[in-house]
Amino acid sequence: MPATTKTNSQLVVNGILNENPIFRLALSMCPAVGISTTVMNGLLLGIAVLFVQVFSSCTISVIRNFIHPKIRIPTYTLTIATWVTVIDLVLAAYMPAAYKEMGIFVKLIVAFAIITMRLEMFACKNSVPASFWDGVGMGLGFMFAMMTLGFVRELLGMGTLFGYDILGFKPLLFFVLPAAGFFCVGIMMAIYNYVELAYNRKKKG
Amino acid sequence: MKIFRREYLILSVLAVLGLILLGGCKQEHRFIKKTAFKDTNSIVIVFAGPVDEAWAQNTGNYSIYEKPDPDIKLKIGKVSVSPDKRTVVLTFEEDLNQDQPHILNISEIISEGKSLGTAFVKVKKLYFGYLFSILIGAMIINNFVFTKYLGLCVFFGTSQKKSTAVGMGITFTIVIVFSAMMAWFLYQFVLKPYRLDFLQIVVFIGLVSLSVQAVDTILRKLNPALFKAFGVYLVLVIANCIVIAVPLILADNEYNGWESLMLALGAGLGFLIALFLMSSVRERLDLANVPTTYRGLPIAFVVAGLFALAFMGFSGMSIF
Incomplete structure (x- = not known):
C-alpha cells in the first residue's frame, strides 16, 4: 500500500465505520466478549486501547526508516509492550477499582491483533500525522464498538447506564451473563452486514 | 556426534527435573x-x-x-x-x-x-489431587475460550475444518507448555528476586515469540513430516492471547513448577477441546441454510454463545 491519500477526517471515519476493528475486521474480539458488560468498562478499555494505538503508531512512524524489514514484527511487539506497560502502571496507580474489574485484559492489549496489524499496514508506510489520525480512528472505532456492546448489555441486563438507573427494572438478566457477549457480537456483526448489503443493493438498483 | 546429543538431552531433562523438585518441596519450618x-x-x-x-x-x-x-x-x-x-x-x-x-x-x-x-x-490439599484439580479446572471448568473469552481471534480463524482445528490445538499445546515453563522460571528466579515485576509484559511477549521461533527451528530439524503438518499454525500462536495470559496468571498466583505445568497443559488441552467442538459444528453449518446476513462469523459467534452457556454448567464444580 503506497502512502495514503485520504484526509485526516476520512481516516478517522474509516476506523469507526468501514474498517471497524471489531465488527468489520473481526480482530481483538476477546475484550469485546469478555468485559463489555457495562458502558464504563467499554469506555475505559477503549481509552486504554486508543492510547496504546496512537502512541505505538506514532513511535513506529517516527522510526520507520530505521527498522530493518526482517526484524519489523519484533520491533512492533516490543513497542506495543512498552506502551501497554505504561498504561497498565498508570491505571493501576490512579484507577485501582476499574483496573481490578478489567483484570487481565489491560495487560492483554499487547496481544490485540488490531494494533500490530495497523502498524504493519499503515504506520510503517505513512508520515507521523497520518499515522496519528489513523491511530485515533482505529482507537475510536474500538471504543465505539465496546461502548455499543456495553450499552446494549448494561441496559438490557441491569436496566442501568453508567451505573445510573434508567429503566427501573431488569428486562433480561441473561445479557449480563458472559455467554451473552457472544450473542451480542454476533448480532451486531449481522447488523453491519445487513447495512452493507442494503447499501450495495441500493447503489445497484 | 550422536553421543553428544544424548548427553545434552539427559542433562537438560535432569536440570528441568531438579528445578521442578526445588520448587515442589520447599521446607517451611524444621519443627x-x-x-x-x-x-x-x-x-x-x-x-x-x-x-x-x-x-x-x-x-x-x-x-x-x-x-x-x-x-x-x-x-x-x-x-x-x-x-x-x-x-x-x-x-x-x-x-x-x-x-x-x-x-x-x-x-x-x-x-x-x-x-x-x-x-x-x-x-494445602493432597498434592496430586490438587494438581489434578488445576489441570481439569483449566481444561473444562474454567475453559479459557468459553468461560474466560481469551484467544477468540485464532479460535474463530482456525475452527472451520476438523483437521485444521486438531492441528492448531496440538501445536498450541506444545508451544504453551514450552513457553509457560520458561516464563515461570524467568519470573521466579530473575524478575522477582531483582524486583523487575513491572517488566512482566515486555519479557513475557518476547519469551513467547522466542519459544515459537525455537519450536519452529527444533521441529524443522527433528521431524520434518510433523513440521510440514503443523508449521503453518506456529505463526498464528503468537497472535493468541491465551499464550500470553497463562504466564501472567502464573505470575499473579505464584504457582510453583508442577502447578504451572498443569495449568499450561490444561489451557492447551482446553483450547484443543474447544476447537474440536466448534469445528464439528461449523462443518455441519456449512450444509445448513443460514440467512445471508448471518453467514460466516456472525453465526459462528451465536454458536459459540450456546457453547459458553453449556460450559457455564461446569462452573462452581469442585473435583475433590
Whole structure:
C-alpha cells in the first residue's frame, strides 16, 4: 500500500465505520466478549486501547526508516509492550477499582491483533500525522464498538447506564451473563452486514 | 556426534527435573512435620517433638488466612492436643474453603521450655489431587475460550475444518507448555528476586515469540513430516492471547513448577477441546441454510454463545 491519500477526517471515519476493528475486521474480539458488560468498562478499555494505538503508531512512524524489514514484527511487539506497560502502571496507580474489574485484559492489549496489524499496514508506510489520525480512528472505532456492546448489555441486563438507573427494572438478566457477549457480537456483526448489503443493493438498483 | 546429543538431552531433562523438585518441596519450618485439612473445618498440625500444652491451647498463638485474602483472619473455635503432645488439631467456627491454600502463622512455638521461633506454614490439599484439580479446572471448568473469552481471534480463524482445528490445538499445546515453563522460571528466579515485576509484559511477549521461533527451528530439524503438518499454525500462536495470559496468571498466583505445568497443559488441552467442538459444528453449518446476513462469523459467534452457556454448567464444580 503506497502512502495514503485520504484526509485526516476520512481516516478517522474509516476506523469507526468501514474498517471497524471489531465488527468489520473481526480482530481483538476477546475484550469485546469478555468485559463489555457495562458502558464504563467499554469506555475505559477503549481509552486504554486508543492510547496504546496512537502512541505505538506514532513511535513506529517516527522510526520507520530505521527498522530493518526482517526484524519489523519484533520491533512492533516490543513497542506495543512498552506502551501497554505504561498504561497498565498508570491505571493501576490512579484507577485501582476499574483496573481490578478489567483484570487481565489491560495487560492483554499487547496481544490485540488490531494494533500490530495497523502498524504493519499503515504506520510503517505513512508520515507521523497520518499515522496519528489513523491511530485515533482505529482507537475510536474500538471504543465505539465496546461502548455499543456495553450499552446494549448494561441496559438490557441491569436496566442501568453508567451505573445510573434508567429503566427501573431488569428486562433480561441473561445479557449480563458472559455467554451473552457472544450473542451480542454476533448480532451486531449481522447488523453491519445487513447495512452493507442494503447499501450495495441500493447503489445497484 | 550422536553421543553428544544424548548427553545434552539427559542433562537438560535432569536440570528441568531438579528445578521442578526445588520448587515442589520447599521446607517451611524444621519443627513442623506435616499440616493437613481434616473433615470440613479442622486443620491438623504434626510437630517433630512434644510441644508445651499451655502454649498450644492458647488460640492467640495461631493466625490463619486464605492465601488470596491476607486481611481476613479465620476464627479458631477450639484447639485440641493429642496425649503425646505432638499433634494439634485446630477446629474452626466455619467450614474452610479447601480449594484455596491457607497460610498458617504459628507464633513462638514452645517445646520443652525452649522457644523455637515463629513459623509460617502453607496448608494445602493432597498434592496430586490438587494438581489434578488445576489441570481439569483449566481444561473444562474454567475453559479459557468459553468461560474466560481469551484467544477468540485464532479460535474463530482456525475452527472451520476438523483437521485444521486438531492441528492448531496440538501445536498450541506444545508451544504453551514450552513457553509457560520458561516464563515461570524467568519470573521466579530473575524478575522477582531483582524486583523487575513491572517488566512482566515486555519479557513475557518476547519469551513467547522466542519459544515459537525455537519450536519452529527444533521441529524443522527433528521431524520434518510433523513440521510440514503443523508449521503453518506456529505463526498464528503468537497472535493468541491465551499464550500470553497463562504466564501472567502464573505470575499473579505464584504457582510453583508442577502447578504451572498443569495449568499450561490444561489451557492447551482446553483450547484443543474447544476447537474440536466448534469445528464439528461449523462443518455441519456449512450444509445448513443460514440467512445471508448471518453467514460466516456472525453465526459462528451465536454458536459459540450456546457453547459458553453449556460450559457455564461446569462452573462452581469442585473435583475433590
